[in-house]
Amino acid sequence: MSDTDPPLILWGRCRSGRRWFWTANEVGGSDAHGWADTPDEASRQANTATVQLAAGRYANIRVLHGVATSKLRQLNVAKRQSKASKAKTGKVIPPANPIGYLYTVKPGRYDLDDQTWIPGRIVSLPIAKKTAKRIYYLRPRGPFEWEPGYVDRQELERHGSVRAAHWLLLFAEPPEIPKPAAAPDLKALKAAMAAAHPDLGGDDDAFIAAREQYLRAKNCTIKEGLAA
Incomplete structure (x- = not known):
């Protein structure tokens, strides 16, 4: 369509729940839409919008109710996407003055x-x-x-x-935090195990007992750390 050709404006209406949706669209230009309580009111509003889109120009005007159905579908899709986006990115902000x-x-x-x-x-x-x-x-x-x-x-x-x-x-009220049991001194137990080694003057029974005590304390510490 050249600049000298008259604009083509399409308008239509369709049902939207208990109301009527209307749209007026200049092909390649602006559009307008809205809702009305009756089909006649929807047609009147669409006609008014068509005149406004023509803006004093001679225009080709056609009634095509499918444009209203298509436009309403686009608006509903955009509305659902907007809600999904807000639900995904929206942040909950704690109240400035909570009641408790x-x-x-x-x-x-x-x-x-x-x-x-x-x-x-x-x-x-x-x-x-x-x-x-x-x-x-x-x-x-x-x-x-x-x-x-x-x-x-x-x-x-x-x-x-x-x-x-x-x-x-x-x-409902701040609880008491239980105090932890004293942590085993793994360094001291390891040193005692080394001192009981037969190569350093100890004996087998003392070394085995010291080693078992060190391993029990080490395993207990690891389990408590993993459970926390």
């Missing part, structure tokens, strides 16, 4: 590299909302990400603690 907190314990553990004890700590989870049956809270999903969860309010108030999703144990 639930508490959980991040357990302590032994560091397997240098055999030091990393103590446990209490983690506070902000409460977003309370209802008669549930308490809604936020739990960390990553360094800067949160996800919503909820617990049974009556069970929490009855027992003071409740098991939530992912077997997370939550408390």
Whole structure:
């Protein structure tokens, strides 16, 4: 179509649930669309939009209801994609002034590299909302990400603690963190094992006993570290 040719404008209407959808489209140009309560009102609005698209020019105008069906389908696809994108990338932000907190314990553990004890700590989870049956809270999903969860309010108030999703144990009040048992001194046990070696003046029975004591302590430390 050359610049001197009159524009081609198509308009149409189609049902959209309980309402009527209309569109007016200048081929190769702008378009307009909307919804109306009746088919006649949809036609009137489409005609008005067609005149506005023509903008005082002589135009070829054709009624083609298929353009409305096609346009409505495009809008619905774009709407679904937008919702999916928001659900995928949207971030849950903790409230600036939460109405309270639930508490959980991040357990302590032994560091397997240098055999030091990393103590446990209490983690506070902000409460977003309370209802008669549930308490809604936020739990960390990553360094800067949160996800919503909820617990049974009556069970929490009855027992003071409740098991939530992912077997997370939550408390109504900050719990006491149990103190760890004294970590075995692996260096001392290893030195005692070496000193009991027959080549260094020890005897077989003493070396075997010292070696068993060292291996038991080492295996216990590794299991505690893996379980944490």
